[in-house]
Amino acid sequence: MYFKDLDLSSELLRAIEKKGYSEATPIQQKAIPLVLQGKDLLAGAQTGTGKTAGFTLPLLQQLQRKYPNTKHKSYPKVLILTPTRELAAQVHESVRDYSSYLNFRSAVVFGGVSINPQKQKLIRGVDIIIATPGRLLDHVQQRSVDLSRIETLVLDEADRMLQMGFIHDIRRVVKIIPKQRQTLLFSATFSSEIKRLAADFLNDPSEIQVTPENTTTERVSQVVYPVDKRRKRELLSQQIGENNWQQVLVFTRTKHGANRLATQLETDGISAAAIHGNKSQGARTKALADFKSGAVRVLVATDIAARGIDIHKLPHVVNYELPNSAEDYVHRIGRTARAGQTGGAISLVCVDELKLLSDIEKLIGTKIEQVKLPGYDVDPTIKPEPIQNGRTGRSNGRQANDRQPGGKRSSAQGRGAKSAGQKQGRSRNGRGRAA
Structure with a gap:
C-alpha cells in the first residue's frame, strides 16, 4: 500500500x-x-x-x-x-x-x-x-x-x-x-x-x-563467534579491519566497559566513541553525530542506545557482550536492517555467556549459526563464571537521563555525572545499575 x-x-x-x-x-x-x-x-x-x-x-x-x-x-x-x-x-x-x-x-x-x-x-x-x-x-x-x-x-x-x-x-x-x-x-x-x-x-x-512478539527481522543475518573473553577485543578489531567495516554499532553491558573498549579500539587505530548514561548530553549528541557522518567508525553503546538510535543503512551491529535480558538482544540488532534495508548482527560469545545465548535462542525461536574462527576457538579448560546480576545485570531502574523516581535528580541533571569507578545511581527497588 x-x-x-x-x-x-x-x-x-x-x-x-x-x-x-x-x-x-x-x-x-x-x-x-x-x-x-x-x-x-x-x-x-x-x-x-x-x-x-x-x-x-x-x-x-x-x-x-x-x-x-x-x-x-x-x-x-x-x-x-x-x-x-x-x-x-x-x-x-x-x-x-x-x-x-x-x-x-x-x-x-x-x-x-x-x-x-x-x-x-x-x-x-x-x-x-x-x-x-x-x-x-x-x-x-x-x-x-x-x-x-x-x-x-x-x-x-x-x-x-x-x-x-x-x-x-x-x-x-x-x-x-x-x-x-x-x-x-x-x-x-x-x-x-x-x-x-x-x-x-x-x-x-x-x-x-504486525509481527509476533520478540521476533527478529529476516533481513538481519545473525551469527555467533565463540571466543575467549580475553580475546574479544582482538577479534573485534581484526574483523573491523579485515572486512573494512566503516560503520559498526557495538554493544557492551556496562558504561565502564563501553569507555574501556572505545579507548582500546582507538589504540588499535580504529576511530571510536562511547555513548551511555554517564555521558553529558552534549557528548552523547556529538558522538552520535560523528558516527552518522562517518567521522567515527565505531560507536560503543550500552543498552540506553538500543531503542533510541536510528541510523540510516547501518550495516553492522556487534554484541561485544550479550545482554542479560534476552529481549534487549532483539532491540539491539533491530538497529540494523531498518526501513527495508539489510544488515548483519554478530555476537562475540564466551563460555560465561552460553546461558544468555540459550535464553536468546529460546526467545526468538531459532538457533543462531555459530562460526568458529581459526585462532579464536574457545579454550575448553576455561570454566564459565556466573554473571552477577547486581554487577553486570541490566538496570531495573532509570538510566541517567532524567529525574530518579520520586523526584530525585539523576547525576546527569544535578551535580554532574559520576565516573565509572564511583557509585552509580540505583533504581527504585535498588537492584542493578543504570546503563
Whole structure:
C-alpha cells in the first residue's frame, strides 16, 4: 500500500516524498487509519518497522484538519513521551521532517541539558511536545508548560519506559492532562504490565500487532563467534579491519566497559566513541553525530542506545557482550536492517555467556549459526563464571537521563555525572545499575 492511499494531505505526502518514501510499512498501513478515526490504540511491532511515522503522520493530519488557520494559537495539543533522550530527539526530527510544509511548532524536552532554552521555547508556544517524563514534570513544576488542553497522548516504547522505572512519572503526567483525549500506546512487546497499563490509560482501544512478539527481522543475518573473553577485543578489531567495516554499532553491558573498549579500539587505530548514561548530553549528541557522518567508525553503546538510535543503512551491529535480558538482544540488532534495508548482527560469545545465548535462542525461536574462527576457538579448560546480576545485570531502574523516581535528580541533571569507578545511581527497588 502506498502513502497516497492512506487519506493523507498533499503537504504530508510532499514531506514523505522528500524523505524518499512511497510505500507504507505494515504497522503504518494498520495504525494510520485507526489514529485518523480518533481511536485509542495499542500497537505492537518490532523495532525498525516505522512506528514513529505510524503515529506522527496521522497526528499531524488531525491537527491540520482541526486547525486549518495558519495563525492558530500555539498551545500544546499533542504530547509524546519517550524513555530516552536519543529517542525523543529522533521522534522530534521525524515530527519536524513530516511537518515541514505545515505551520505547526514542536519542541523536545529532556534532562541532561539546561532547562532554560526549553522553557523559553515552551513559553513562546508549541503544538507538539516530545519529552522524557521527568524533565516534562520539571517544566510543569516551574509553570513553563500548560498541559490542560492536550488532545492526544502517545506513549512510545512503553515497555522500555516501564523497564526503566518511569511508571510513577507517567501516572503523574496522566493525572495532569485531560481525561477526554486520544491515547496511543506503542510497544515492541505486549507483556502483562503493558496490558495493565493499557487498561488504565486507554479507552476501548483498537489493538494491532504486525509481527509476533520478540521476533527478529529476516533481513538481519545473525551469527555467533565463540571466543575467549580475553580475546574479544582482538577479534573485534581484526574483523573491523579485515572486512573494512566503516560503520559498526557495538554493544557492551556496562558504561565502564563501553569507555574501556572505545579507548582500546582507538589504540588499535580504529576511530571510536562511547555513548551511555554517564555521558553529558552534549557528548552523547556529538558522538552520535560523528558516527552518522562517518567521522567515527565505531560507536560503543550500552543498552540506553538500543531503542533510541536510528541510523540510516547501518550495516553492522556487534554484541561485544550479550545482554542479560534476552529481549534487549532483539532491540539491539533491530538497529540494523531498518526501513527495508539489510544488515548483519554478530555476537562475540564466551563460555560465561552460553546461558544468555540459550535464553536468546529460546526467545526468538531459532538457533543462531555459530562460526568458529581459526585462532579464536574457545579454550575448553576455561570454566564459565556466573554473571552477577547486581554487577553486570541490566538496570531495573532509570538510566541517567532524567529525574530518579520520586523526584530525585539523576547525576546527569544535578551535580554532574559520576565516573565509572564511583557509585552509580540505583533504581527504585535498588537492584542493578543504570546503563
